[in-house]
Amino acid sequence: MTAPPASPRPLLSGASRRWIRVLPWGVAFVLCVALLPTTIQVLSVEYGMNGGLASALAVAQAAPLLLAVVRPLHAWYVIFAADVAGALALLAVDFDERHLWPFPPMEIVGYVGLCLALGLREPRRTLLRVWLATAGANIGLGFVAPHGTSAGDALLTILSGVTLVLCGALRERYEAQRRLAEQETISEAERGRRTLLEERARIAREMHDVVAHHMSVITVQADTAAYRHQGLPPDEQAEFTSIAATARESLGEMRRLLGVLRNEEAHGELAPQPGLTRIGQLAEATARAGVPVEFTAWDADSGADVDAAVPEAVSLSAYRIAQEALANVVRHAPGAPTRVSLSVSVSSDAEADAPRLTVLVVNGPPPRPPAAPLEVGGTGHGLVGMRERVRLVGGVLDAGPLPDGGFRVAAQLPLDSQR
Known part of the structure; x- marks a missing residue:
């Protein structure tokens, strides 16, 4: 009808x-x-x-x-x-x-x-x-x-x-x-969708390095098990050999997958991926560009500084979130006083003893006259990239302007390996 x-x-x-x-x-x-x-x-x-x-x-x-x-x-x-x-x-x-x-x-x-x-x-x-x-x-x-x-x-x-x-x-x-x-309107929606897809592909390329590292470790451990542990039965040696072969095959499949995601504009992907230990250097570089940055990193449970013993995916996401937040401060609020903090604590509203890493970047209103910007182009796609990275590890992102004219970016990233 x-x-x-x-x-x-x-x-x-x-x-x-x-x-x-x-x-x-x-x-x-x-x-x-x-x-x-x-x-x-x-x-x-x-x-x-x-x-x-x-x-x-x-x-x-x-x-x-x-x-x-x-x-x-x-x-x-x-x-x-x-x-x-x-x-x-x-x-x-x-x-x-x-x-x-x-x-x-x-x-x-x-x-x-x-x-x-x-x-x-x-x-x-x-x-x-x-x-x-x-x-x-x-x-x-x-x-x-x-x-x-x-x-x-x-x-x-x-x-x-x-x-x-x-x-x-x-x-x-x-x-x-x-x-x-x-x-x-359609073009704007398409641009937003393309930005999201590009950022997801960029994150996937970076995560390839993290997963490839773990697979390489598995391959090496399986290949050397017979030399590190003398007297292994033949069945166990064959099992380790099978694990190594499967890991090598998985690495090959991942390389082919990376070839699909890679594009002409992707540069520097062979370099080691940054993590928590690089956030302090990032804050120092931003301060040298004329933005006063205060950086702190501490563990709420032990009272010590945050170390690098966090999952590599979380460490990479934390660095990229801080990097994009500081880049936005330089571009949109040059010279504004900024505070960057990393903290590890136990979540009170999640499962018992579920630790989380909190990345907080807060800046005040920019002074007059503004200082010279550190970067001309962004490192990602702003809040779109931040939300995708937080979603990847199962975290929560809270970003928005402050009443005094500043801006706040807060990301809570779970450290539970099962997530």
Whole structure:
């Protein structure tokens, strides 16, 4: 079964302001109320037409203006036929030569109002057909003009053509702007999606080094087990050999996977991945660039400094989060006092004895004048990269502006190896 066609929407129904949405109905109502009695009066009194016929023509020429708000082309069929019928009916009436014919003034006003609705709704081809029909009727009636032709006989053709052209151009301009806005919205969404995918691929390339290191250790331990432990039974030696072969095969598969993720813009991926021990150096480099940075690292349980005995994935994520946060300080708040802290504690709202690493970067408002920036380009994709790295290790990220004009980035990364 096919869905029923959607009902046409009124003119300007998509406008943001209510008075604009109501405007077409108001204009149509005013024209209908004003033209209905005026047409009856002019046709019956000025032109001498029969009162009943004048009333019928007035209703057919004015009432469809209300329909024009929703279906202007349907209203045009009725009004155009009524206008032509009224012109033919006036041929049987002996009216003064000074009166306009074939279309009296009130019919011209109503027809121009109808052309406004047509221009704002119908496509260019339909508007051309409407104008050609109007001009053709005007020219055809001119051959039977009771008092000869005059310049005023073409008034309806001229005014309707101008109205259709102006309103059609206005509608096409609005449609072009709407499509441009939609395209910009789609492009922005695509840019965000591409940024997310690029950051995920970048994180995956970095995580490859971490996993490859562990697989290499497994391979070496399995290969050397027979030399480190004398007297291993043949079955156990065969099992270690199988483990080493499986680990080497896994490394090969990971290299092929990395080849898919690698791109031309990826540089420096053969270097060792940084970790917690490099965050202090990062803070010192930022301080040398003119940003006062205070760095602290401590363990809440032991009271000692945070050491590097954390999972490599967490250590790498912590470094990248601090790096991106400090880069944002340099770019957006140069010279602002900044505090970087690392702390290890036991989570109170998670499983019992679940340790977590907290990375906190807080900066105040920038001073005046600003200092020179440390970096021109970013190291990642800002908050998108931070959220992806935190999500990778099952942590939580809280980032946002502070009331005093500064900014705060806080990441809690679980140290549980099962996560």
